[in-house]
Amino acid sequence: MPYHALTATMHSMIVLGAVDIADNWTTQLRKGLLELCMLNVIGRGRVYGYDIVRQLRDVDALVVSEGTIYPILSRLKRDGLVRTSLEESPSGPARKYYELTRRGEQLRDDMNGHWDLLTRGIAVIRERAK
Amino acid sequence: MTTTFTDDGRAHLDRYLHRLRLALSSQLSVDVSDVERDIISHIDAELAGEPQPIGAQRLTAVLDRLGPPDRWLPVDDVPAGGPAIAPRSAAEWRLPVVILTLFVLGIFSFMQMLLWPVPLLLMVVSVLTARAWLSSLVQEGGEIGARRWFVYPPLVTMYALLASVVIAWPLPLVVGMLTDDPVMRASMVRWFNDRSDVATALAAFTAVGAWWLILGPALYRFHRAAGRAFSPFADWFGRRHALWATLAGALLAGGSAALLFRMSL
Numbered sequence: 001m002p003y004h005a006l007t008a009t010m011h012s013m014i015v016l017g018a019v020d021i022a023d024n025w026t027t028q029l030r031k032g033l034l035e036l037c038m039l040n041v042i043g044r045g046r047v048y049g050y051d052i053v054r055q056l057r058d059v060d061a062l063v064v065s066e067g068t069i070y071p072i073l074s075r076l077k078r079d080g081l082v083r084t085s086l087e088e089s090p091s092g093p094a095r096k097y098y099e100l101t102r103r104g105e106q107l108r109d110d111m112n113g114h115w116d117l118l119t120r121g122i123a124v125i126r127e128r129a130k
Numbered sequence: 131m132t133t134t135f136t137d138d139g140r141a142h143l144d145r146y147l148h149r150l151r152l153a154l155s156s157q158l159s160v161d162v163s164d165v166e167r168d169i170i171s172h173i174d175a176e177l178a179g180e181p182q183p184i185g186a187q188r189l190t191a192v193l194d195r196l197g198p199p200d201r202w203l204p205v206d207d208v209p210a211g212g213p214a215i216a217p218r219s220a221a222e223w224r225l226p227v228v229i230l231t232l233f234v235l236g237i238f239s240f241m242q243m244l245l246w247p248v249p250l251l252l253m254v255v256s257v258l259t260a261r262a263w264l265s266s267l268v269q270e271g272g273e274i275g276a277r278r279w280f281v282y283p284p285l286v287t288m289y290a291l292l293a294s295v296v297i298a299w300p301l302p303l304v305v306g307m308l309t310d311d312p313v314m315r316a317s318m319v320r321w322f323n324d325r326s327d328v329a330t331a332l333a334a335f336t337a338v339g340a341w342w343l344i345l346g347p348a349l350y351r352f353h354r355a356a357g358r359a360f361s362p363f364a365d366w367f368g369r370r371h372a373l374w375a376t377l378a379g380a381l382l383a384g385g386s387a388a389l390l391f392r393m394s395l
Contacts, residue, residue, distance in 0.1 A: 048175075049168050049172065050171065050175040057195075065196060065197020065198070065201060065202055066172070066195050067150075067172075067199060067202050068197065070165045070172070071160045074160045074164050074168075075160060078159055078160075093171070095171065096168065
């Protein structure tokens with residue numbers, strides 16, 4: 001294989017590898033941040049599941065697929081971080097409302113504190129790198 | 131559920147919910163029926179106030195935003211190397227395997243010239259099935275993933291054959307006419323002497339260019355149909371590309387005809 005073709009192939013493999021790593025990183029980050037944002041949205045007061053989606057869809061790049069939110073809500077409920085209650089709706093069937101449990105509030109506060117620490121630290125590092 | 135659907139809308143929703151159950155069944159920390167109720171409630175809320183019954187097309191817009199369930203962020207730990215993808219069931223592989231098998235059988239029997247025209251029939255059935263399967267996959271909002279290696283080969287092969295016929299059919303026709311017909315061949319030799327082969331090629335290129343001059347405007351008018359004919363590989367085809375085809379035709383026909391004229395002097 002000619003030298004140029006070989007180096008071009010290696011370059012493509014490196015670039016594709018970097019894309020895979022970036023995709024994985026983005027997925028992990030989005031998952032963590034989505035939980036943080038969901039806890040904060042629910043933490044404002046009792047909220048209907050669909051309203052959580054509506055509030056989060058405004059954040060660019062956070063919610064790629066809106067359906068993602070519902071399995072996470074189910075997991076939060078199983079872990080005792082949120083509780084649900086059904087309430088009659090004038091426009092249709094009963095709606096399921098979510099609210100934070102005491103444990104959920106504690107986790108939200110911990111996560112918010114950790115997030116603030118991280119963003120401040122990262123900002124300093126990025127500033128130094130300039 | 132308060133929303134009412136047309137038959138195709140209801141069928142579309144049922145397929146989506148089936149896909150959801152399949153995708154989430156592997157996630158132990160999720161109550162699948164709970165999520166399914168939430169999704170139905172979400173769809174109800176999205177479509178509230180819209181004229182009923184809801185058809186598949188309107189429903190698709192909502193389901194597209196929800197995203198394919200097997201691409202939702204995994205709730206359990208993300209395995210190293212990327213997001214978890216719910217394992218596809220054997221049923222999801224069945225049709226792609228049938229499509230490739232039909233195609234390989236078609237190619238094999240074509241090469242052996244067995245039971246003509248069965249080989250052609252096998253290949254055509256394979257391509258039509260592949261197209262129908264892809265279209266249903268898109269409607270369900272599914273991901274093709276590795277199944278592309280089973281479905282794309284028949285499409286690529288048949289599309290390449292079809293495209294070469296559509297683009298270059300005048301080439302063999304003109305070359306055949308100018309070389310096989312003794313009268314035409316004698317005339318070519320008389321006009322161009324020992325350069326009659328080059329002149330034949332130039333005449334064929336002129337014909338191809340002239341054909342592109344006709345084809346280009348037709349593609350301009352029917353660019354969407356052209357894109358659909360070669361779907362999913364030519365969905366990008368637009369008027370701009372039809373104009374380029376026309377321009378290329380003008381250059382090829384004009385250039386070849388000018389050279390031919392020069393040679394005849």
